[in-house]
Amino acid sequence: MDSLRGKVAIVGAAETEVGKVPHLGATALCVDAARRVMEDAGISKDQVDGLVTCNSMAEPYMYHAEVIAEYLQIFPRYCVTANAGGGTTFSSLQHAATAIASGVCETVLITMADSLRTGLSREQAMKIQSSTGHPEFEIPYGPTVPAFYALIARAHMDAYGTTPEQLAAVAVSGRKYAALNPDAQMRELISVEDVLNSRLIADPLHLLDCSLVSDGGAAVILTCAERASDFPHHPVYILGAGEGHSHEHISQARSLTVSAAVDSGRRAYRMAGLGPDDIDVAQIYDCFTPVVLIELEDLGFCQKGEAGAFVEAGETGLEGSLPMNTNGGLLSHCHPGNPGAMFALTEAVTQLRHRAGARQVRNAGTALVHGQGGIMSSHATLILGRERN
């Protein structure tokens, strides 16, 4: 399956303000991300003939992408609201790339935003997010989103001897990058002790093992590789893409410690003709610290059960073997919910454009981006390259 390799390029990438953005609602943030990305790509809205959005929790619509098209007054021939979740950003990108490669459309705008911080009360945000549980067989017991992920953390600790210190090391790693990123929501350096001393939310997860709650949006523009050099920035090519889906509800998971990232990763590597050793920088979904460990293992960056030691040894730092989550990730940069993974994508583009400033990974030529949605349910992996081949 090499059907997409090198055929589609990302020619625009942009982010809105993130953190607390009370002066823009979720719909306006989505449009603001669109405005910024068209400026970045140097195109007018009339050139957009494909649109992908994800729904918002703060300002939901029945047909979200249609609302954004109407707001922008664009009239695309491909218009899709991706059904959200962390994996969907990249699976929708794969679908959009397929639409371009098969000639359905030429220039696709993917724009996603939400206002979880100021558009919803904390109680509302928790309630909506917890509804990811099964309405009859999970939700009545009162699980929170951190509790779902704590079940996975505990299983990984029991199976492989992973420690709370190793979980904390993931948060510490992300914060080091955030300190170098002027756009990040949380920039103050933290230590393993700070994580362990932060409030227990759902054992073994502490407050600082959990990602942020943010407002914000991000957008990209895709087009066919042949046109990629017509745009102002160095293009970033899609080399590989793959998905894996194992369950929706955690009580139905086939495994608590091995995820469908194994499948999505294998499919993406095969399409790209690359392996884990060929990846220069990775942006890996980090809604909670244990998720990162399982993904690092399942994507082949280390052996099963060894990710805790891998992160603890500094391998994910700027000087390590796999610089990871270089914008600070969902743990420290921002996490506006369903659009969260978009920032991993825009950061990967920034790295491959060699425009990441103090956090730039030297000579980055390939990037792996991984998202997951649900409770380790749906996984999508993308491999991007600075060069087409």
Added chain:
Amino acid sequence: MTGPGQKFFPRPRPETAAWWEGCRHHELLIQSCMKCGHQQLYPRIICTACMSENLEWTRSAGRGRVLTFTICRRAVSEAYAGDVPYVIALIQLEEGPTMMSNIVECDPESVATGMPLEVVFEKWSEEITIPQFRPFPAADQQ
């Protein structure tokens, strides 16, 4: 069935009604496939192993073990705040299927992976009784 200050009540559907009816009578019912013998939770109209529709309800012994668990220090909503700290666990029943539930009638700090459990039932309304688990044998029987 959810209002302010009220817990999240399950709403039985046609294929799950027998499960909730069983809970009302303090019985944990699981589905057994008459064609291939597979046992499953949650209730479905098909067997997930062989797609047969020939499923029957069998009574679980109501015992299992902790697969994994967490202690919720922060409630999901106001209605659960009085229960904090409460245990959420995945429990593997002796018959095989896995389910989520709470572990009650014990110190949350004493819960451990592999701990043997037995089902207990908490009545929420005339229609809804919720299955939960407690250590087995219970502390006062040890």
